[in-house]
Amino acid sequence: MAMIDTRYETHEHDVIVVGAGGAGIRAAIEAAEQGLRVALVCKSLLGKAHTVMAEGGIAAAMGNVDPADNWQVHFMDTMKGGKFLNNWRMAQIHAQEAPDRIRELELWGAVFDRTPDGKILQRPFGGHTYRRLCHVGDRTGLEIIRTLQDKAVHTPNIDVFMECTISHLIKNGDEVTAAFGYWRETGKFVLFKAKAVVLATGGIGKAFKVTSNSWEYTGDGHVLAYDVGADLIDMEFVQFHPTGMVWPPGVAGLLVTEAVRGEGGILTNSKGERFMEKYDPARMELSTRDIVAKSIYTEVKEGRGSPHGGVFLDVSHRGADYVKRRLPSMYHQFKELADVDITTGPMEVGPTTHYVMGGVKVDPETAQSTVPGLFAAGEVAGGMHGANRLGGNSLSDLLVFGRRAGMGAATYAKGVASIPAVDEAAVQRAIAEMVEPFERKGENPYTIHQELQMMMQANVGIVRIDADLRKAIEQLKRIQERAKTTSISGSVTYNPGWHLAKDLKTMATISEAVARCALQRTESRGGHTRLDYAEYDPYWSTVNSIVRKNADGSMEVTTAPLPVMPEELKKLFEEEKR
Amino acid sequence: MAEARLKVYRGDSGGGQYVEYKVPVEAGMVILDAIHYIQGAYAPDLAVRWNCKAAKCGSCSGEVNGKPSLMCKTRLDDFDLSEPIEVRPIKTFPVVKDLVTDVSWNYEINKRIVPFTPTNTNTDEWKIYQDDVDRVQEFRKCIECFLCQNVCHVLRNHDKKDLDDPKHLFAGPRFMVRIASLEMHPMDGANRVPFTKNEAGIGYCNITKCCTEVCPEDIHITDNAIIPMKERVVDEFYDPVLMIWRKMTGKK
Numbered sequence: 001m002a003m004i005d006t007r008y009e010t011h012e013h014d015v016i017v018v019g020a021g022g023a024g025i026r027a028a029i030e031a032a033e034q035g036l037r038v039a040l041v042c043k044s045l046l047g048k049a050h051t052v053m054a055e056g057g058i059a060a061a062m063g064n065v066d067p068a069d070n071w072q073v074h075f076m077d078t079m080k081g082g083k084f085l086n087n088w089r090m091a092q093i094h095a096q097e098a099p100d101r102i103r104e105l106e107l108w109g110a111v112f113d114r115t116p117d118g119k120i121l122q123r124p125f126g127g128h129t130y131r132r133l134c135h136v137g138d139r140t141g142l143e144i145i146r147t148l149q150d151k152a153v154h155t156p157n158i159d160v161f162m163e164c165t166i167s168h169l170i171k172n173g174d175e176v177t178a179a180f181g182y183w184r185e186t187g188k189f190v191l192f193k194a195k196a197v198v199l200a201t202g203g204i205g206k207a208f209k210v211t212s213n214s215w216e217y218t219g220d221g222h223v224l225a226y227d228v229g230a231d232l233i234d235m236e237f238v239q240f241h242p243t244g245m246v247w248p249p250g251v252a253g254l255l256v257t258e259a260v261r262g263e264g265g266i267l268t269n270s271k272g273e274r275f276m277e278k279y280d281p282a283r284m285e286l287s288t289r290d291i292v293a294k295s296i297y298t299e300v301k302e303g304r305g306s307p308h309g310g311v312f313l314d315v316s317h318r319g320a321d322y323v324k325r326r327l328p329s330m331y332h333q334f335k336e337l338a339d340v341d342i343t344t345g346p347m348e349v350g351p352t353t354h355y356v357m358g359g360v361k362v363d364p365e366t367a368q369s370t371v372p373g374l375f376a377a378g379e380v381a382g383g384m385h386g387a388n389r390l391g392g393n394s395l396s397d398l399l400v401f402g403r404r405a406g407m408g409a410a411t412y413a414k415g416v417a418s419i420p421a422v423d424e425a426a427v428q429r430a431i432a433e434m435v436e437p438f439e440r441k442g443e444n445p446y447t448i449h450q451e452l453q454m455m456m457q458a459n460v461g462i463v464r465i466d467a468d469l470r471k472a473i474e475q476l477k478r479i480q481e482r483a484k485t486t487s488i489s490g491s492v493t494y495n496p497g498w499h500l501a502k503d504l505k506t507m508a509t510i511s512e513a514v515a516r517c518a519l520q521r522t523e524s525r526g527g528h529t530r531l532d533y534a535e536y537d538p539y540w541s542t543v544n545s546i547v548r549k550n551a552d553g554s555m556e557v558t559t560a561p562l563p564v565m566p567e568e569l570k571k572l573f574e575e576e577k578r
Numbered sequence: 579m580a581e582a583r584l585k586v587y588r589g590d591s592g593g594g595q596y597v598e599y600k601v602p603v604e605a606g607m608v609i610l611d612a613i614h615y616i617q618g619a620y621a622p623d624l625a626v627r628w629n630c631k632a633a634k635c636g637s638c639s640g641e642v643n644g645k646p647s648l649m650c651k652t653r654l655d656d657f658d659l660s661e662p663i664e665v666r667p668i669k670t671f672p673v674v675k676d677l678v679t680d681v682s683w684n685y686e687i688n689k690r691i692v693p694f695t696p697t698n699t700n701t702d703e704w705k706i707y708q709d710d711v712d713r714v715q716e717f718r719k720c721i722e723c724f725l726c727q728n729v730c731h732v733l734r735n736h737d738k739k740d741l742d743d744p745k746h747l748f749a750g751p752r753f754m755v756r757i758a759s760l761e762m763h764p765m766d767g768a769n770r771v772p773f774t775k776n777e778a779g780i781g782y783c784n785i786t787k788c789c790t791e792v793c794p795e796d797i798h799i800t801d802n803a804i805i806p807m808k809e810r811v812v813d814e815f816y817d818p819v820l821m822i823w824r825k826m827t828g829k830k
Contacts, residue, residue, distance in 0.1 A: 044637065045637065113708065491623070493674070500622070
């Protein structure tokens with residue numbers, strides 16, 4: 001058994017930001033610019049967060065290419081894409097503020113592709129009425145994270161803690177006052193005391209077998225918030241991106257950017273039919289992601305799939321030079337990993353777990369959760385995207401609500417006189433829980449993780465039915481118990497098995513939230529498809545799902561009425577109908 | 579099913595050795611898949627850094643049969659599977675454990691480079707054409723895998739990484755690219771040329787182009803970034819006419 005040093009180091013800041021993707025870095029910059037001392041804690045190296053994988057672009061109604069575009073249209077597109085389950089105020093703020101966030105990025109050094117008259121170029125994307133996505137080829141996320149990273153590094157008052165994982169939030173009374181975790185490189189424990197905490201930890205995709213997400217996406221922030229009593233909303237809404245790679249097996253699930261369709265890519269089945277004509281003749285390939293994913297699923301299920309269980313996506317008619325210039329990463333990805341030249345023939349694609357619309361319930365203005373002092377932004381927050389997210393709306397979400405979370409946390413922290421005390425007993429409990437896997441004999445966490453992924457994929461995946469969901473909830477109970485009995489070998493130094501032992505617990509908890517919400521919502525809407533309730537249900541268009549931890553530790557799933565959209569915004573939709 | 583044998587470096591700052599593992603081979607499998615298989619089947623504590631598995635984040639740099647590579651895009655079927663494949667950490671930076679190295683030195687260098695400094699802060703007035711930014715965008719493709727830093731002999735063999743002594747410091751190809759991306763940005767007003775010469779040590783580069791060869795993003799590091807920056811240093815510091823003028827007038 002490894003000798004474990006159970007001492008811990010302590011840091012004090014006004015605000016601690018957990019997660020350093022687009023939302024986390026943007027929040028840190030904002031809080032620091034308000035004069036506060038900020039800790040930016042990231043699970044990986046700075047600049048490697050999931051934002052780096054975003055490809056196609058960032059949505060903002062700049063009107064550079066289509067001057068008719070404005071925030072109202074972007075707002076309406078977002079609400080329609082989310083099947084009106086979105087928090088209307090978040091969708092409004094997002095549409096109104098996204099253009100300023102883009103200008104700010106330019107000012108910090110981002111270099112977007114240009115229009116012939118010297119402005120930022122914008123491309124079409126699914127569900128967006130106008131050409132709206134500012135982009136850099138198909139590596140927009142890299143451009144954004146590198147820009148934010150360099151801005152943060154040169155902003156005074158931000159301390160960056162890399163490869164440092166937060167495992168527990170610690171409360172003092174009702175308020176969150178500290179975050180506890182460990183350094184991967186040394187295995188040493190660390191306590192961050194703060195006046196306010198911002199969660200920006202991303203999503204939950206690693207609970208599924210086929211996913212475009214990295215190892216980091218284990219629902220950390222969702223469960224950190226849930227464990228300290230914050231409400232989660234709409235956890236049944238998981239986005240299955242229509243186009244992931246399906247072959248070879250090693251790369252199955254890897255993202256194929258929607259920009260392929262934005263640049264004119266055509267979907268066909270094994271009979272050569274352009275099947276989107278059947279499912280959404282008006283928008284075809286540029287329909288919303290939920291519809292395209294379900295269409296592909298149906299084609300494959302009904303026996304019209306490609307040899308490896310996907311469909312064909314072809315952009316080669318645009319010409320080799322154009323494809324290589326507009327979609328360089330896709331060209332290399334298929335060439336190097338699948339021996340397919342996308343400038344001369346089609347790719348094989350199928351749905352992949354990509355994004356979770358559900359998350360921590362937040363106040364639209366401040367991004368504060370239902371727990372005082374705890375804020376959330378980006379994918380870990382819920383409400384903005386409703387039942388289905390439009391492509392390109394995530395990058396803009398990160399910036400708009402990352403900034404607001406930074407502001408909200410700063411305002412909150414300024415109202416707290418001194419760094420609050422930390423409950424030492426809670427710290428000791430956290431240490432004990434982290435140390436346990438080294439001290440007992442038990443299962444390999446990798447084995448349990450693989451079972452969890454297969455189980456979620458099979459029972460809580462792109463189409464769901466009552467019996468499967470009940471089965472999933474039963475099996476998750478057992479997986480949760482087994483996750484408490486894992487054992488680890490080796491030292492505490494950079495030990496991925498140890499890390500997975502921790503992640504397994506968050507994944508098992510968040511999977512239960514997804515399954516229970518999916519069971520509760522007896523209709524089909526956006527990313528949530530029930531074979532036994534295939535239609536929209538008027539009742540379910542009036543409520544969000546709510547997940548909460550009971551005092552006895554059990555999970556409670558209920559509903560709450562949707563916030564009511566004000567008349568002037570409702571009018572926008574009525575005027576459009578006329 | 580075909581089988582591969584991987585000899586993986588296992589160790590830490592105190593030293594280590596190669597351990598051989600057998601891995602069943604699937605179609606299209608990459609080295610990183612094999613490493614993940616080893617973690618799941620034999621060695622849950624095998625340390626490796628990775629994120630995107632799609633050659634976009636630059637986390638999984640290593641040396642495969644001696645060749646600096648991203649493990650996520652190095653395919654097993656490119657190797658003769660009758661021989662073991664050797665996987666080791668990048669050499670230029672200190673080993674933390676197994677395949678993970680301490681690359682924090684690079685982050686220290688980045689802090690020293692003057693960030694983007696716009697000449698006009700009203701972006702609505704900016705007119706930038708695609709031709710103006712093609713070169714800068716090439717540099718901004720960098721995913722910070724640090725493979726160029728790893729193969730640069732100034733860093734790898736001569737260890738010019740002394741953060742306290744500019745005489746023994748070379749910022750390395752990655753940061754020559756970074757400096758060039760800022761210097762060539764049409765809206766940037768800062769001058770990083772003295773820094774490039776005096777603190778980033780550009781004179782150490784003798785353009786062997788090893789960095790360009792390993793760049794997974796195909797950035798023409800030497801031709802497009804380093805040589806133009808060397809030219810700017812020459813123009814500013816070694817122009818004979820300017821040198822005479824400075825001597826005569828005493829002005830800089």
